[in-house]
Amino acid sequence: MAAQLGGKVTCTLGEVKNRADFIIYWGGNPADCHPLHFSRYTLTPKGKHVPEGRKGRTMVLVDVRETPSAKHADILLQVKPGKDFEVVTTLRALVKNQPVDAARVAETGLTLEQLQDLVDRMKNARFGVLFFGMGLSMTRGKHMNSAAVLALVAELNAYTKFVSMPMRGHGNVTGADVVMRWTTGFPFGVNLSRGYPRFNPGEFSTIDVLVRGDNDATLVLGADPGATMPQPAIDHLSRTPTIVLDPKVTHTSRLARIHITTATTGISAPGTVYRMDEIPLPLKPILESPYPTDEEVIHRILEKVKEKPAWTPASFKEVPCA
Amino acid sequence: MLRITGGKVYDPANDVNGEVRDVCISDGRIVDEVAGADVRTIDAAGMVVFPGGVDVHTHVAGGAINFARAMTPENHRDAAKFIHSPELRAGVGGATPSTFATGYLYAGLGYTTVNEAAVPVLSARHTHEELRDTPLVDKSCCVLMANNELLLDLLEEGETERARHLLAWHLWAAKGYGVKAVNPGGVTAWKWGKNAKILSEPVPGYSKVTPAKIISSLAAMVDELKLPHPLHLHCNNLGAPGNIDTTIETMKVLDGHRAHMAHLQFHSYGGDDWDTLRSESVRLAEFFNEQPNLTADAGAILFGDSVTITADGPWQHLLYQLTGRKWGNLDVENETGCGVVPYTYKGTNMVNAVQWAVGLELLLLIDDPWRIYLTTDHPNGACFWRYPEIIHLLMNADFRRECIDKLPEKALKRIYLPGIDREYTLSEIAIIISAGPARALGMPQKGHLGVGADADVALYNDDPDRERMFGHPRYLLKGGEVVVEEGDIRKMVDGREYIVRPSFDKNIEEYLRPLFEQYYTMSFDNYPVEMERLEGADIRECG
Numbered sequence: 001m002a003a004q005l006g007g008k009v010t011c012t013l014g015e016v017k018n019r020a021d022f023i024i025y026w027g028g029n030p031a032d033c034h035p036l037h038f039s040r041y042t043l044t045p046k047g048k049h050v051p052e053g054r055k056g057r058t059m060v061l062v063d064v065r066e067t068p069s070a071k072h073a074d075i076l077l078q079v080k081p082g083k084d085f086e087v088v089t090t091l092r093a094l095v096k097n098q099p100v101d102a103a104r105v106a107e108t109g110l111t112l113e114q115l116q117d118l119v120d121r122m123k124n125a126r127f128g129v130l131f132f133g134m135g136l137s138m139t140r141g142k143h144m145n146s147a148a149v150l151a152l153v154a155e156l157n158a159y160t161k162f163v164s165m166p167m168r169g170h171g172n173v174t175g176a177d178v179v180m181r182w183t184t185g186f187p188f189g190v191n192l193s194r195g196y197p198r199f200n201p202g203e204f205s206t207i208d209v210l211v212r213g214d215n216d217a218t219l220v221l222g223a224d225p226g227a228t229m230p231q232p233a234i235d236h237l238s239r240t241p242t243i244v245l246d247p248k249v250t251h252t253s254r255l256a257r258i259h260i261t262t263a264t265t266g267i268s269a270p271g272t273v274y275r276m277d278e279i280p281l282p283l284k285p286i287l288e289s290p291y292p293t294d295e296e297v298i299h300r301i302l303e304k305v306k307e308k309p310a311w312t313p314a315s316f317k318e319v320p321c322a
Numbered sequence: 323m324l325r326i327t328g329g330k331v332y333d334p335a336n337d338v339n340g341e342v343r344d345v346c347i348s349d350g351r352i353v354d355e356v357a358g359a360d361v362r363t364i365d366a367a368g369m370v371v372f373p374g375g376v377d378v379h380t381h382v383a384g385g386a387i388n389f390a391r392a393m394t395p396e397n398h399r400d401a402a403k404f405i406h407s408p409e410l411r412a413g414v415g416g417a418t419p420s421t422f423a424t425g426y427l428y429a430g431l432g433y434t435t436v437n438e439a440a441v442p443v444l445s446a447r448h449t450h451e452e453l454r455d456t457p458l459v460d461k462s463c464c465v466l467m468a469n470n471e472l473l474l475d476l477l478e479e480g481e482t483e484r485a486r487h488l489l490a491w492h493l494w495a496a497k498g499y500g501v502k503a504v505n506p507g508g509v510t511a512w513k514w515g516k517n518a519k520i521l522s523e524p525v526p527g528y529s530k531v532t533p534a535k536i537i538s539s540l541a542a543m544v545d546e547l548k549l550p551h552p553l554h555l556h557c558n559n560l561g562a563p564g565n566i567d568t569t570i571e572t573m574k575v576l577d578g579h580r581a582h583m584a585h586l587q588f589h590s591y592g593g594d595d596w597d598t599l600r601s602e603s604v605r606l607a608e609f610f611n612e613q614p615n616l617t618a619d620a621g622a623i624l625f626g627d628s629v630t631i632t633a634d635g636p637w638q639h640l641l642y643q644l645t646g647r648k649w650g651n652l653d654v655e656n657e658t659g660c661g662v663v664p665y666t667y668k669g670t671n672m673v674n675a676v677q678w679a680v681g682l683e684l685l686l687l688i689d690d691p692w693r694i695y696l697t698t699d700h701p702n703g704a705c706f707w708r709y710p711e712i713i714h715l716l717m718n719a720d721f722r723r724e725c726i727d728k729l730p731e732k733a734l735k736r737i738y739l740p741g742i743d744r745e746y747t748l749s750e751i752a753i754i755i756s757a758g759p760a761r762a763l764g765m766p767q768k769g770h771l772g773v774g775a776d777a778d779v780a781l782y783n784d785d786p787d788r789e790r791m792f793g794h795p796r797y798l799l800k801g802g803e804v805v806v807e808e809g810d811i812r813k814m815v816d817g818r819e820y821i822v823r824p825s826f827d828k829n830i831e832e833y834l835r836p837l838f839e840q841y842y843t844m845s846f847d848n849y850p851v852e853m854e855r856l857e858g859a860d861i862r863e864c865g
Contacts, residue, residue, distance in 0.1 A: 003393050007648035007662070012444065014655025014843040019513060041843060048471075048656075048841050127514070154649050157639055161515040163653065181391040182383070182421045182452045185398040185414035195405035196412045197420070199395050272447065278385060278652075280447040282848055 002137070002146030009154045011129075011163045012277040013040075018047040019161075022125030026062040026149065027084065028133020028167045031069040037167075038072055042129075049127075058125075060118065062087070063135060077118070080109035082140040087115070088148040094119040095155055128162040137166065168276040171222055172265075175274035210236045217241040221294060222265075226251035245294050260297055263289035271295075323348045323356040324802065329366025329781060332752040333373060335761070335770035339749045345371055347777040350802035354773055364804075366781050369796055372752050373769050374434030374778030378759035379554070379584050379619045380700040381631050382424045383438050383452035383463075385445040385652065386660040390418045390629050390701075393650050394664055397629065409814050417629045417701040425457035426811055427707045432780030432795040434817075435760070435768050438463040439502060439554060439584065440633050442654045443470075444844065446496035447851045453819060454857045458805055460776075462763065462820040464554045465496045466633055466658040468503030468536050469510040472837055477539055478531050484833065486543045490826035490865065491834070493549075495850035497821045497859070500551035500763075501544050504633040505558050506536035509659045512635040519559055521571050533558050534575045541579035547824040547865045550764025552580030552617070560585075560637050563593040566602035570609050578615050582762055585621020585699035586610075587681040593736075599673055600736035601680045607687035617762040618688070619697040622681025622712055624704035625669040631701060635659035656841050667704075675733035677703075682715055682722070683737065686744045691753040692761065709755070714789035716746040751792075765820065777802035818858040825865035 002008075016023070023042050030037040038044060043054050050056040061073035064081045079087055087108045093100050094116055102112040122128055130153055137146045149164060156162035168174050177187045184190045186199035189206075202208060206225070209215050210233035217240055226234055227250065234255070242256040253259040263269040268289030272280045292300075324347040330340045346356040381387050391398070394417070401416025404423050413423030428436060436456075441449045441463045453461045467473060467489060476485040493501060507518035507525035516526045521534040541553040557572045559565035569589040573581075583589070590606040593599040610616060630641060635651055638661020642649030650662035667674040681703065688694040696713070700706035715722050719742075726740050734740065746754075760769025767776045779799040785791035798806035805813045831846075838846040853859065 003650065004395055005648075007393055007642075007650040008389075009649065009651040011651075011653035012655045012843070014841065015513065015653045017843060018655060018841060046840075154642070157515065157651075158643070161513070163651070177392075178388060178448070181388050182455060184412070185391055185401075185416070185418070185420040185423075186395055187392050192406070192412055196403035197398075197414055199398065272451070274448075278389075278448070279445055279844065280451070281844065282447065282852065 002143045002150055005143075005147040006151050007154060008150050009157060009163050010165050010277070012279055013275070015163070016129050017041050017045045019049045019127040020047070020129045021050060021056055022058050022121060022128040024060045024062065024128070024130040025069060025073075025167075026130060026132040027135025027137070027139070028131060029063070029067040029069045029135075030131070030167065031067065031072060033133070033169060034167060042131075043072060058121065060121075077110055077114060080107070083108040084136050084139065084145050085141040085148055088145065088152055090115055091119055092148070092152050092155060095123070095152065095159070122156055122162065123159045125160055125162070128156065128160065130162070130164040131167050132164065133167040165277060172273045174276055174278060175272065175280075178274050178278060207233050215240065218243070220244045220246075220252050220256070221298075222246070224250040224252050226255055245297055247291070261291050262297055263291045263293045265294065269293035269295070323358065323361045324364065324799070324804070325356055325361055326364045326366050326371060326779065326781065329369045329371040330784065331371045331771065332749050333757075333771040334749050334753045335373075335757045336772045338771070340370075345771055345779060347779075347799065347802045350777050352771055352773055352775045352777055364781070364797060366797075368784055369781045370748060370784050371771070372432060372780045372782065373756045373760075373771050373775070374780050374798070374800065375428075375432050375755045376435040376759040376763065376765070376769050377428070377433055377697065377700075377706060378437050378582070378695050378762055379439045379621070379697045380436050380706055381439060381702075382436060382700070383421060383456060384441055384449035386440065386631050386633070386662065387418055388448070388452070389650050389652055389660065390631050390662045391420070393648055393662055394418065394629055397627065397664070410811060415707070417627065417705050421452050421455040422457060425459055425817075429458040429798055429800070429806055429811060430794065431707060431709060431792065432782065432798055433459060434778035434780075434798070434800050435460045435462075435765070437461075437499070437763060440504060441465050441496060441498060441502075442658045442660075443492050443496040443849070444654050444657055446498065447855060450497060450819070450851055450855050454855075457814055457816055458800055458811075460768075460817040460820065462499035464500040464502035464551070465493055465498035466502050466504060467492060468506035468540060469508070469658050471510060471656045472834070472841075474507075474510065474525070474528060474531050474536065477535060478528050480530075482539060484830065485539065486546060487826040487830040488834070489540070489543050490547055490824035491830045494823055494826070497819070497851045497853070497856055499820050499822055500549060500554050501540060502554045502556070503537060503540055504556040504658065505560065505637070506540075507531065507533040508558055509633055509635055512639075512659055513653055517636040519568075521558065521568060521575060534571075537572060537575050538577060538579070541576050541581050545579050549822055549824060549864055550862060551762065552582050554582045554584055556584045556632070556634065557589050560588045560632070560634055561641075563591050563595050563599040565589055565591050566606060569606060573609065573613055573616060576615065580615050583616055583618040585697065585703065586618045586684050586694075587621040587623065587677065587703065588699070590680050590684065591676070596673055599676055601676055601683060601738055603680050603683035603687055604738055607684060610693075611689055617693045617695070617758075618684070619695040619699075619759070620681050620685050621697055621699040621703050622685065623667050623674070623677045623698065624708050624711055625667045625674065625678065626704065627664070627666050628704055629701050630663050630665050631660070633658045633660050635661045637661065638663050641665065655843065669728060670730055672730050672732045672736075675729040676736050679726075679729070679733070679737035679739040682712070683739050683742065685716055685754070686742045687738070691750045692758045694754065695759045695762065696754045710789045710791070710793035713746075713751055713755075713792045714787075717751065717788045719743050719745050816857055818860045819856050820860050820862065821856070822862045822864055825863075
């Protein structure tokens with residue numbers, strides 16, 4: 001969503017591997033959440049233009065606490081919770097050599113010297129990259145934090161090469177985003193109830209629809225909202241017919257009217273997963289499953305739906321108001 | 323079986339120029355004659371009959387346009403909406419239409435074939451997934467190779483032979499149709515925040531590889547591999563004042579090899595900076611007219627909102643700095659890059675006014691319509707669904723003059739358009755939107771209505787308002803199926819994908835495998851796009 005505000009300057013992970021000599025992780029804990037990130041893409045690999053591997057790279061971790069990722073970092077910058085936006089904004093000012101009030105910087109838990117040092121390092125990097133996690137994008141300020149980081153990185157390109165990338169996870173969330181974009185024109189929060197796609201995050205995003213109780217039924221595919229969503233949303237899922245397609249029993253499947261067990265994608269069902277840098281990787285199944293794939297189930301549901309009369313604006317019967 | 327009768331037929335590839343004659347169709351192809359009780363007849367009296375349109379250069383599918391969709395939802399909010407029906411899928415139009423809408427919009431112009439002009443091999447799988455979801459048109463795509471570092475490394479070492487095998491292997495791995503070069507060397511340089519502006523200077527990071535070397539080597543390899551479509555070339559210094567010298571130098575470097583010069587409008591500027599920018603279309607057209615090895619598309623611009631999308635990363639950074647608008651950049655490991663910047667062309671802006679004129683000037687001054695084609699480099703210069711506006715401008719000099727009168731005074735001294743009286747004929751329009759691009763793409767079954775051709779036929783009302791006429795075909799046939807009838811899309815058919823299989827030495831894989839392990843983040847075996855991901859693939863063997 002932040003990219004809609006100011007754009008996004010990014011690259012594929014191989015660029016980081018081959019070129020990055022300066023790496024920042026902000027509000028994320030890859031050591032636990034993306035355990036292969038360091039070894040496969042960012043820190044230890046010997047890249048085409050970073051032949052010395054880890055020795056040729058500097059890693060800065062910005063977070064509110066010392067996570068297990070800290071021991072991989074060369075520099076740890078511990079920010080006070082909820083102060084990320086202030087830090088990013090200060091960095092943007094320093095990049096452009098604007099005066100900054102040291103006393104106000106201190107409120108963030110960091111000193112002006114630390115931030116000036118970071119800016120100098122960013123500008124002197126040959127190829128810098130900033131990965132940001134949910135500690136930035138889902139805390140106070142939310143997408144405005146991400147937008148600020150994206151703007152900082154874009155502006156750094158007046159001095160050197162710098163890119164950024166959100167640390168996305170949760171299975172194939174990037175794939176869902178990518179497919180929604182090419183089929184409907186929008187990444188998420190799409191409402192098709194008028195027969196054409198409308199986009200309004202905050203109104204049509206899943207949580208908002210559920211909390212308001214707008215929908216009559218829910219089809220859950222490859223997600224476990226029952227474990228992560230706010231209670232009013234979960235209440236609505238249990239109140240109305242919920243259908244879950246999942247290989248496993250989940251919080252959501254327990255409260256659903258129907259749980260269809262499906263084959264696990266990537267193990268016994270083929271498909272495509274989009275990596276966080278939007279590179280599509282083919283999934284090749286290694287085992288057979290007695291269960292149908294998600295795709296088969298959806299197609300069968302669709303066949304049945306097609307037998308019903310089509311909903312078109314012309315066939316829509318006006319419901320008299322009470 | 324079907325007979326189109328009573329229409330004025332424009333089929334320039336077969337020297338048919340507005341004759342009233344029948345066009346007969348059977349099994350998806352044009353045939354001599356059809357007979358029997360089950361022959362449907364379409365009365366085309368008052369209509370003109372064209373071969374289905376062919377877009378030689380457009381950006382409709384893949385990582386770059388999908389990146390643009392993510393960045394600019396505001397464009398979709400105001401855009402045309404497509405309501406789903408039993409036949410049609412929902413979607414949105416605008417500068418970056420959703421895939422289904424793209425198919426509907428092209429069909430709504432009478433187009434039946436599109437060439438997606440910029441595909442990184444690394445994300446070709448994504449492009450094919452989108453093309454599969456683009457109905458009603460046949461598709462092909464060009465694979466980005468001019469900044470592929472594995473290839474440039476081989477050129478640096480003088481291993482031309484192996485480089486050719488590598489090129490052919492990549493083209494097949496991507497399931498592509500042609501080879502695209504974008505800002506040769508410049509995108510690689512951009513990986514370090516630099517550019518490649520001078521054709522004879524080594525590309526940053528190399529000592530022997532220059533843009534000139536990349537261009538000449540690629541063009542030669544494409545010819546040696548006997549690919550149906552020549553090297554598809556986006557020159558260095560796109561959009562920059564004074565880039566005419568680079569463009570002419572590039573044409574010289576090609577040294578007789580075939581090439582298709584993409585969006586030439588963006589490459590024909592004189593002057594030293596934005597204040598002195600002027601049209602150099604006369605110089606370019608005169609030089610181009612003497613180069614029979616070359617074809618080109620216009621890349622014309624129209625005033626209004628657009629989104630610029632290109633693999634030319636450094637240019638997009640400059641555009642971001644100029645406009646202060648959103649900037650998207652996506653560098654693709656070892657291969658290419660991509661930039662996205664929303665842009666508004668303003669009729670009151672001197673630079674934009676010159677650009678507008680240059681696009682039309684090139685279309686009017688290049689004397690052989692078989693070698694210059696109508697494009698807007700969608701969505702860069704304007705959206706493809708605005709082509710009818712350009713056709714109107716080309717066919718009507720009076721209307722053109724009215725538009726010129728609205729340009730800023732400052733621009734008038736810098737353009738040639740006011741002195742050009744040429745008006746396109748319908749036959750010439752048929753060449754630049756269909757017959758010519760089909761020939762440039764090397765698709766003998768497209769762009770004409772001769773016996774054996776694919777039955778892709780557009781029927782337009784013969785309306786003196788050419789913009790209205792070409793903006794809305796009465797009928798469109800795709801592979802013999804009537805998909806547009808009385809101006810409505812009535813039937814959904816999937817298009818085919820044209821791909822080539824050039825010959826290469828299988829041993830190239832043994833050379834590539836260890837390099838992949840080292841430089842890529844995708845495993846070598848996962849890199850090539852699997853055949854089963856393509857729907858209705860039509861494979862052409864070559865080399």
